[in-house]
Amino acid sequence: MPPNLERRRRLACLVAACLTTLLTTACDPTDGDARDPKPRSSPTPSPTYGTTKDLRACEDGDCTVEVREGDVIPFGDSVRAPDLTIDAIGPTGVDLRLSGEGTTSTFSxxxxxxxxxxxxxxGTDFRVLEIKGDTAVLRIKRNGL
Structure with a gap:
């Protein structure tokens, strides 16, 4: 399927899924990442995270990834979200932007x-596990995985 047509199909599914619930904030106490929400100061990602630097590892919506400002995480067909761009990383937080044809949503x-x-x-959760200078560790998890 041509990439443009595929993006349009993903966007149509996204819009059809539910316009009124595109952005919500939730806390799931059963989520395994909820046990350790504190930032770390180590120079490398904690091995308990199973962190990767390969952004394509997030294609299925289930990964723990180290990112830098400007990185773009592409999602596959199974994830009902447009690509994720890391707009900024600083001591007070990470700015994330989901943008595709006709839609842009930000988490600042x-x-x-x-x-x-x-x-x-x-239906996809985004959690910042750690901020270390100009990098951050994100946990991305599709609900139901």
Whole structure:
């Protein structure tokens, strides 16, 4: 299927899924990441996270990934979300932007110690586990995985 047609199909599914619930904030106490929401100061990602630097590992909506400002995480067909762009990383948080044809949503100032802990977009959770200088560790998880 041509990439343009595929993007349109993903967008149509996204819009059809539910316009009124595109952005919600939730805290799921059963989520395994909720046990350790504190930032870490180690120079490398904690091995308990199972962190990767390969952004394509997130294609299925289930990954723990180290990111830098400007990184774009592409999602596959199974994830009802447009690509995720890391707009900024700083000491007070991470700015995330989901944008595709006809839609843009942002999560500003996401941090490991934010109230609620998880930001959700159309069934996919986004959690900042750690901020280390110009990098951050994100946990991305499709609901139901």
């Amino acid at each position: 100032g996401q941090s490991p110690d934010q109230g609620g802990g998880v930001s959700t977009y159309n």
